Amino acid sequence: MATPIRMAQVIKNVSLSEIVAISATHARVQMDLDIAEDYAERMAQGDVFPAVVVYHDGQVYHLADGFHRFRAAQVLGRESILAEVRPGTQRDAVLCAAQSNAAHGLQRSRADKVRAVEMLLNDSEWTMWSDREIARQTRVSHPFVAKVRARASGNVTRSERLVRRVNHEYQMDIRGLQADKAVNINELSVVEDHDAGESTLANVGALEEAVEPVFTSQVGDNAALIAHAARLYIPDRADVADITYGKGVFWRSVDTQGFKSFHPSDLLTLPDQQHDFRDLPYADESMDVVIFDPPYVHNPGALIVEANYRNAETTGGMFHDDIIELYREGMHESMRILRVGGTLWVKCKDEIESSIQRWSHIELYEIARGMGLYAKDLFILTQNARPYIQHVQKHARKNHSYLWIFERRPSRLD
Numbered sequence: 525m526a527t528p529i530r531m532a533q534v535i536k537n538v539s540l541s542e543i544v545a546i547s548a549t550h551a552r553v554q555m556d557l558d559i560a561e562d563y564a565e566r567m568a569q570g571d572v573f574p575a576v577v578v579y580h581d582g583q584v585y586h587l588a589d590g591f592h593r594f595r596a597a598q599v600l601g602r603e604s605i606l607a608e609v610r611p612g613t614q615r616d617a618v619l620c621a622a623q624s625n626a627a628h629g630l631q632r633s634r635a636d637k638v639r640a641v642e643m644l645l646n647d648s649e650w651t652m653w654s655d656r657e658i659a660r661q662t663r664v665s666h667p668f669v670a671k672v673r674a675r676a677s678g679n680v681t682r683s684e685r686l687v688r689r690v691n692h693e694y695q696m697d698i699r700g701l702q703a704d705k706a707v708n709i710n711e712l713s714v715v716e717d718h719d720a721g722e723s724t725l726a727n728v729g730a731l732e733e734a735v736e737p738v739f740t741s742q743v744g745d746n747a748a749l750i751a752h753a754a755r756l757y758i759p760d761r762a763d764v765a766d767i768t769y770g771k772g773v774f775w776r777s778v779d780t781q782g783f784k785s786f787h788p789s790d791l792l793t794l795p796d797q798q799h800d801f802r803d804l805p806y807a808d809e810s811m812d813v814v815i816f817d818p819p820y821v822h823n824p825g826a827l828i829v830e831a832n833y834r835n836a837e838t839t840g841g842m843f844h845d846d847i848i849e850l851y852r853e854g855m856h857e858s859m860r861i862l863r864v865g866g867t868l869w870v871k872c873k874d875e876i877e878s879s880i881q882r883w884s885h886i887e888l889y890e891i892a893r894g895m896g897l898y899a900k901d902l903f904i905l906t907q908n909a910r911p912y913i914q915h916v917q918k919h920a921r922k923n924h925s926y927l928w929i930f931e932r933r934p935s936r937l938d
């Protein structure tokens with residue numbers, strides 16, 4: 525049933541100017557500019573990347589796989605890129621793109637999966653395929669395909685229709701993007717893309733999110749912070765481990781039922797899942813998201829110890845360096861259970877020890893970098909309540925904490 529992949533392929537350098545890289549064959553809703561930039565840096569340092577995949581129709585090469593590598597080469601002002609050249613048309617590139625991204629280390633967002641399904645639904649022949657066949661091609665579940673198909677066939681809300689119309693006029697096209705503009709998404713050339721046809725639901729999702737942005741800083745509580753970050757960083761059907769569950773305050777505003785699996789554990793508060801975060805019972809590379817919120821200050825004292833956190837019980841006699849060491853060990857174990865492309869969320873707070881500033885969030889950043897993690901984002905939470913000031917102030921009283929989102933980078937490349 526599937527269009528057979530023709531195997532007469534060669535690997536050679538192809539001029540960037542001959543490669544057509546348009547949204548119609550890009551199976552991701554948006555380019556991750558951080559990744560493209562990172563690839564560019566690594567290319568500049570001499571790292572060898574796998575060939576991108578292009579389809580040659582006799583005139584131009586249609587990019588099917590490797591948009592981030594292509595972009596990185598543009599950023600560097602390269603003339604050409606190593607490409608696996610297959611004979612075929614833009615349509616072949618679309619099918620290849622819809623199939624390929626599921627196999628890569630870079631995790632697909634829900635919107636990416638919708639996009640892959642829609643790439644097939646938008647084709648007059650492929651749309652006749654059964655939900656199961658489209659699911660097989662795009663590596664999603666068949667109920668997921670059914671849902672996207674139903675919505676695409678007209679069962680959409682008024683706001684979706686509105687965004688569709690707007691989006692139809694502004695399909696993104698990165699053809700001919702100049703290297704000096706490539707790192708700034710605001711400067712992407714925006715043109716009408718007739719080939720893309722009706723706008724995609726995936727892009728509708730992206731635009732709707734743009735209406736309700738996720739910000740880096742907020743005033744509130746941990747539950748609101750986690751719900752906020754989850755919108756961006758917990759993918760659909762994720763395997764999630766909270767290895768310092770405490771009393772589950774983090775999850776008060778998140779529907780954990782939507783996860784594929786949820787694994788709470790704690791040394792003190794969960795007798796049935798009593799696991800030390802330095803020695804977890806999970807398999808290597810089995811989680812998409814690991815949440816880590818250990819006791820974050822040394823010698824918390826009576827004022828800070830409260831029913832939810834019980835920090836003093838596990839940190840008696842510890843100094844700041846011991847706390848950081850505890851973090852290091854937990855992060856190391858988290859890395860083990862994290863899938864490539866998954867994220868490790870580390871909650872922390874700076875502190876003052878013996879009148880000296882201890883910038884925990886910077887120390888943890890260095891540790892994460894040393895482990896090969898990429899600092900994907902940093903959220904700052906300012907507490908609602910006015911903090912109690914005990915004594916004459918020598919430093920500004922800290923009333924904020926941090927949430928790092930570290931990403932385990934793919935070993936295979938997009």
Ligand SMILES: C[S@@+](CC[C@H](N)C(=O)[O-])C[C@H]1O[C@@H](n2cnc3c(N)ncnc32)[C@H](O)[C@@H]1O
Nearest residue numbers: 768769770771772773774791792800801817838
């Ligand atoms: C700051 S609290 C976490 C609060 C939690 N995020 C919540 O939403 O309620 C720190 C938690 O880490 C747990 N903990 C401390 N040392 C641990 C260890 N070695 N392994 C597992 N859990 C530990 C404590 O029992 C405590 O519940």
